Amino acid sequence: MPIQTTLCGRPLQGVLETIERFHGWKAPGVVIGAFMVDLAQECMGPAVEADAIVETRHCLPDAIQLFTPCTFGNGWMKVLNWDKFALTLYDKKALEGFRVWLDLAKTRKFPNLYNWYMRLAPKQSLPLDVLLESILEAGRSMLSFAPVTVTRYFGKEKKLEIGVCNGCGEAYPCSQGTLCLACQGEGYYSFRGERAPESL
Amino acid sequence: MPIQTTLCGRPLQGVLETIERFHGWKAPGVVIGAFMVDLAQECMGPAVEADAIVETRHCLPDAIQLFTPCTFGNGWMKVLNWDKFALTLYDKKALEGFRVWLDLAKTRKFPNLYNWYMRLAPKQSLPLDVLLESILEAGRSMLSFAPVTVTRYFGKEKKLEIGVCNGCGEAYPCSQGTLCLACQGEGYYSFRGERAPESL
Numbered sequence: 099m100p101i102q103t104t105l106c107g108r109p110l111q112g113v114l115e116t117i118e119r120f121h122g123w124k125a126p127g128v129v130i131g132a133f134m135v136d137l138a139q140e141c142m143g144p145a146v147e148a149d150a151i152v153e154t155r156h157c158l159p160d161a162i163q164l165f166t167p168c169t170f171g172n173g174w175m176k177v178l179n180w181d182k183f184a185l186t187l188y189d190k191k192a193l194e195g196f197r198v199w200l201d202l203a204k205t206r207k208f209p210n211l212y213n214w215y216m217r218l219a220p221k222q223s224l225p226l227d228v229l230l231e232s233i234l235e236a237g238r239s240m241l242s243f244a245p246v247t248v249t250r251y252f253g254k255e256k257k258l259e260i261g262v263c264n265g266c267g268e269a270y271p272c273s274q275g276t277l278c279l280a281c282q283g284e285g286y287y288s289f290r291g292e293r294a295p296e297s298l
Numbered sequence: 299m300p301i302q303t304t305l306c307g308r309p310l311q312g313v314l315e316t317i318e319r320f321h322g323w324k325a326p327g328v329v330i331g332a333f334m335v336d337l338a339q340e341c342m343g344p345a346v347e348a349d350a351i352v353e354t355r356h357c358l359p360d361a362i363q364l365f366t367p368c369t370f371g372n373g374w375m376k377v378l379n380w381d382k383f384a385l386t387l388y389d390k391k392a393l394e395g396f397r398v399w400l401d402l403a404k405t406r407k408f409p410n411l412y413n414w415y416m417r418l419a420p421k422q423s424l425p426l427d428v429l430l431e432s433i434l435e436a437g438r439s440m441l442s443f444a445p446v447t448v449t450r451y452f453g454k455e456k457k458l459e460i461g462v463c464n465g466c467g468e469a470y471p472c473s474q475g476t477l478c479l480a481c482q483g484e485g486y487y488s489f490r491g492e493r494a495p496e497s498l
Contacts, residue, residue: 120363121372127373151486155455160371163320163363170370170377171328171360172321177370180479181458181471186487197487202462202469215469216460246487255355258381260416262402269402269415270317271381279380284349286378287386287397287446 105136106165110234113165116249121160126214126229128144130240131161133233137241138187139166141196148187148195150175151251158185168243176251183215186246193248199241208236302437305336306365313365321360326414326429330383330440333433334398338387339366341396348387348395348420350375351451352460356387376451383415386446393448401442407435436486 117128142148150168152158152175159170159177162185168174170244188195205212210232213219233240258271265281275282305313308443350368352358359370359377362385368374369430369495388395395418407413410432413419433440458471464479 110456121369122367122374123371155370156373156457157371160369163370167322170355170362170363171323171357173356174322180474181460182468182478184468184482194490199468202467217457245490247490248487250486257356257417260381265403268382268399268495274380278382280382286450287448290394290445290447 099237099239101234101272102133102136105132106139108165117160118162119165121157124226124230125157126226126233126268127157127183128161128164129230130200131158131185132165133163133238134158134185134200134241135161135187137238137243138185138196138198141243141245143212144185146189149252151178151186151188151248152176153178153180153182153184155179158183163168167248173254178251184221186247186248188246188252190252193252195246195248196243197246198241198243200240204240204242205236208232208240211240256288301434302333304337305332306339308365313326315419316364317360320364321357324426324430325357325360326426326433327357327383328361329430329433330400331358331385332365333438334355334358334385334400334441335361335365335387337438337443338353338384338385338396338398340434341398341445342387342389346389349390351378351386351388351448352376353378353380353382353384356381358383360477375453378451388448388452390452393452395446395448396443397446398441398443400440400493404442404444405436408440411436411440413435 103110113132114124118124121128124214150162150166152162155177162175163169182198184199186197205215210224210229214224214229258273259270259274263270263278264283265277270278303310311334314324319322321328350366353363355377362375363369384397384399386395386397405415410424410429414424414429416448458473460469461472463470463478463481465477470478
């Protein structure tokens with residue numbers, strides 16, 4: 099099968115450059131993700147502006163953010179921490195869409211890809227160039243897809259009632275209690291030095 | 299105070315266009331986020347390639363993804379679901395950095411901004427243009443910052459051991475049990491029609 103030369107409506111080379119610019123390097127997971135998004139978009143057809151659900155926090159969310167209108171911050175992409183290499187694009191009204199996944203059985207035909215995915219190859223024995231070549235060669239043939247109805251995680255998150263924390267004086271969602279989570283001891287920072295927070 | 303004409307090393311107009319292209323619209327939260335990132339970067343200085351922690355899932359993560367090298371998918375940005383409008387950039391080795399937040403007390407000087415943030419203004423009474431003007435006028439004067447040491451959520455997530463799920467045959471982290479979370483009933487989809495997943 100010849101190597102696919104366009105992905106998500108863009109030339110392959112541009113896709114790779116876009117990935118490197120945003121993600122920091124041509125990560126194999128994001129490159130595979132571009133093939134997955136491309137396939138899911140083709141399944142959905144051009145008329146639907148789809149929402150996205152992605153089943154891992156690693157790499158794949160960036161492919162969705164780069165090649166669909168869905169981003170983490172605009173809420174159209176939901177991320178599950180399942181560590182499964184799969185995504186679903188779906189019509190937010192009909193809740194019908196397509197799930198696409200990296201099909202382990204199919205990757206066996208591409209040992210570099212299989213070994214990378216199953217974390218069987220030490221990094222030094224599988225240079226990025228070689229792995230990317232295997233991915234481009236595999237293309238869609240490493241993927242499977244199925245039509246699905248989305249039953250959870252759709253819809254907008256409700257914005258919560260905002261109040262002023264009695265501890266830090268910052269705005270926070272009242273549902274957290276009389277203090278924000280940071281003032282309840284869940285914070286991830288300590289102030290450096292003796293000084294109070296600086297004002298501008 | 300004159301309106302700041304460059305943010306994160308780019309002309310303001312380019313920043314607004316970049317936000318619209320990625321996020322879908324010039325969301326006030328992302329525009330404020332650009333000022334926050336700009337301030338945090340100035341505090342950190344140009345020599346440090348910082349990691350990021352952001353304290354809300356709304357809007358702000360996109361400002362970090364657009365104006366720093368940190369993305370959700372590359373793991374350099376961690377997102378807390380605290381609904382607080384704050385972020386920290388920090389040196390991943392020294393764990394020292396700066397937390398920047400939208401300072402509620404300071405926003406009182408800009409009633410549109412305050413009312414939007416506290417969700418006191420119905421959308422139809424506060425057009426986007428008017429709100430954006432208030433944000434650009436406020437600029438850094440709506441923010442506070444403090445030097446912090448990061449005590450949690452830093453570092454790379456450990457990649458888990460991968461196995462093959464006995465239910466769906468897909469790769470999954472073995473720590474989830476003998477079945478993946480979807481096969482345990484936590485899935486977000488049902489297959490449409492009688493057909494098994496399609497192969498390519």
